[in-house]
Amino acid sequence: MLDNADLGKLIVRLTLGGLLLFHGIAKLLNGIGFIEGQLASHGLPTILAYGVYIGEVIAPLMVILGYQTRIGALIIVFNMIVAIALVHGHQLLTLSSNGGWALELQGFFLFTAVALIFLGPGRYKLKN
Template sequence: MKKNIDLGLLVLRVAIAGLMLFHGIAKLSDLDVIKQMLTEVGIPSVLAYGVFITELMAPLLIIIGFRTRLASIVFFLGMITAMLLAHSEHILTVSENGGLQVELLLLYALGALVIFFTGPGKYAVSTSKSWD
């Protein structure tokens, strides 16, 4: 069977970024929990709006393949930040099903890291710039 790495990268981009969009859309109506979490650790609450960059804008750019590497590193950093701020007590905790409590966040973060290192593949809006 012939390898089609570009198609695989497209599926990865759509899966990782597409699933994250649901989280971003859910946060459109209410950021109060995120604002409170930030102020508790001494971070200005206005930075809660950064969630729209990491969970809406970056995933959309990854899906269409525009400045994919830049968007995926922003997405990766957002997932690591979310894990450290919201789930730090669960990082090394095993769930009742035997997986890590933060495995979903890790899958998002590491998927974004893969996209950062590989680029978008040829099925993308833009592939000629260094951040594509």
């Protein structure tokens, strides 16, 4: 018999990890020049841009697989805080043209990752 709480945690993990992984794949295919530019414009070393591969490829895979889920989710939280600070800070208190919060996607990634830190992976995961 399926445990609804564990199934719910799996759905949350697959949704967060899967949707964020698309962003990581796009960066693998198209490069991280935009992020390097954002870092440079804030006076930060551009080498830090490579951290996006950890935050948008490695961590989502950890979350999807349920391997060290809480650590993967913590990395995603850090990644999203940096993304909001570097790129989206000016939108923090604004609405989009269709009336939603301008940072809905970033907020989804951030707060869902926070929830996973507290929830853990559930039963359906890789053994670790």
